Amino acid sequence: MISSSGDIFSEVIVRRKITPANIVVRVICGIIVFFLAALFVLGFFAALPGLFIFAVIIVVIIYFIIRFQKVEYEYIFTSGDLDFDQLSGDFRRKRKLSVTFESLEVLAPEGSHWLDGYGGDGGKTYDFSSRDKSKKRYVYVGSGNNGRIKVIFEPSEKMLQNMYNYSPSKVKIEG
Structure with missing residues (x-):
């Protein structure tokens, strides 16, 4: 949109x-x-x-x-900025992470060959997914303040398309 x-x-x-x-x-x-x-x-x-x-x-x-055991994650993509907020108990919102597509190296489906070169480098990993194995998860790999970061999340098709339109060379939609 x-x-x-x-x-x-x-x-x-x-x-x-x-x-x-x-x-x-x-x-x-x-x-x-x-x-x-x-x-x-x-x-x-x-x-x-x-x-x-x-x-x-x-x-x-x-x-x-x-x-507080009810936890939801909200992903907001706005023109190259991707924010991850945690909503706890329907009344508490906390910004967990903000990343930009300027620092993005690759965004691809979890387990795809596009992520093969980004394996065991010891970077920080964030999991903002539902942890439901039946859902399609994507991995954002980029550079952060203290080295490489990986973010696991579950974007919608619309969000994926918007990210692809913003940076088609770095966003890999197919497996």
Whole structure:
């Protein structure tokens, strides 16, 4: 999409897949809340009212722990700038990384032959994908402040086309 100012713009939101560790945390939180509810029903907090405030604080903390396990990544491509934001719990946004296509060496599908020369150089790798193996993942390889960086993400077809139109020699859409 081209905006009214002539910039190429596209954005994608990808939800991170729930991991077994997330499930374990949720089960433990559920057990704790169940235990506190049982103590409340049995009248334990009536005898010790100070502990009731402590229990309420624990329940609020558990609420936020569960909310922050919902993570989404937003990719924003604007005329050669690619930003990666993390949205946690539907209310917290944090810019995780910004890269430019001036520092881009290659952008290609994960596992393609275009990435063969960029293997074990010890650069920093960022994974902003859903971690779902059935989704098509792409790898951005470029230079950062401290050497080479690799970014794994899942752009939409529209975003890929906009990136290809911006830099056709560096963006490899086919495998």
